[in-house]
């Protein structure tokens with residue numbers, strides 16, 4: 258019977274990064290991935306610039322393009338262009354980025370097995386048991402980095418208090434003229450997707466376009482994407498399109514338990530997607546980093562893994578709580594939020610700081626709330642009045 262120090266389930270950004278960091282700390286690590294690597298993950302694959310703080314090796318060869326411009330619109334009108342040399346988004350393709358992360362983990366000593374599906378995870382008094390469709394493996398610890406449907410979370414009873422939205426990404430091939438017209442700009446369209454937005458992320462030879470919503474189900478969701486593509490000058494009459502959807506999980510709780518005695522969850526399995534932007538890669542890798550720190554402390558000082566859940570709740574989740582507040586405001590009053598928020602230089606400067614990694618959602622909320630609360634209160638009262646007039650006649 259071969260026993261590992263840690264088994265990591267899922268070789269996405271959360272899993273591959275965890276596995277590599279553990280191996281660099283001289284642990285014996287097994288990384289299990291359901292699909293053959295390279296595997297395709299539906300994703301617009303925009304990386305915030307501050308991801309550089311977590312990745313300590315050169316990954317320029319998988320950066321496809323760098324964008325320093327974002328153009329917001331509301332129902333294709335009222336464009337707001339934000340350009341800043343130091344607010345950049347690194348565009349990648351997930352099959353390239355994730356393969357590099359997996360390869361780096363193997364180079365650090367991780368044993369990787371792909372095309373193997375984990376069916377159950379047990380956390381027993383003296384160790385963990387990981388049952389797969391091919392074999393049974395044993396370890397002292399498990400990291401569940403197995404995404405939104407996490408078998409680790411389900412097996413260990415940790416799938417709780419979360420909201421699962423939905424997003425579709427399409428790799429869209431357009432004419433050379435349209436690709437050139439897009440330049441290196443990201444488009445964010447805020448007026449056509451209920452409780453969400455539509456996007457275009459520029460890539461070297463095509464455009465990654467999509468829609469995302471915090472709602473669990475929208476009828477004819479795909480039609481909204483086609484509507485967007487057909488009406489945007491840089492995507493209409495596209496030549497080819499490859500489309501894929503995937504859920505987006507976030508949690509509304511700041512007291513979530515994402516550990517047992519010997520197991521922890523990271524990334525989408527831990528529901529740490531940003532509710533406002535849908536960004537999850539940075540958070541998957543950051544939770545991986547924090548999880549590894551706590552596993553090392555458990556090994557060296559026998560400190561409980563409860564400290565991992567506590568740290569995530571006090572840091573990442575407490576901040577995403579405020580992102581959720583912004584998101585709810587936007588869903589309730591999309592037009593007002595656009596006019597008072599996106600189109601307002603005070604607000605969009607703060608958002609740029611957020612992209613720079615120089616401020617937090619909480620800080621932003623505290624600064625903006627006194628400026629805007631009165632306007633939104635008045636709008637809420639107006640809305641309540643309208644509803645009253647409609648129903649009480």
Ligand SMILES: Cc1cc2nc3c(=O)[nH]c(=O)nc-3n(C[C@H](O)[C@H](O)[C@H](O)COP(=O)(O)OP(=O)(O)OC[C@H]3O[C@@H](n4cnc5c(N)ncnc54)[C@H](O)[C@@H]3O)c2cc1C
Nearest residue numbers: 267269270271291300301302303375403404524525537538
């Ligand atoms: C349409 C769309 C667009 C997005 N765009 C962006 C973006 O531009 N920027 C951004 O930061 N985020 C974006 N996200 C979010 C981002 O994709 C996720 O947050 C991120 O992939 C989470 O990483 P992860 O490692 O936690 O999980 P995943 O990347 O989902 O990896 C989980 C891995 O576990 C494997 N696995 C699952 N079950 C098992 C099993 N039973 N046995 C073995 N292996 C298993 C899976 O095959 C997968 O490889 C987007 C999401 C969607 C849906």
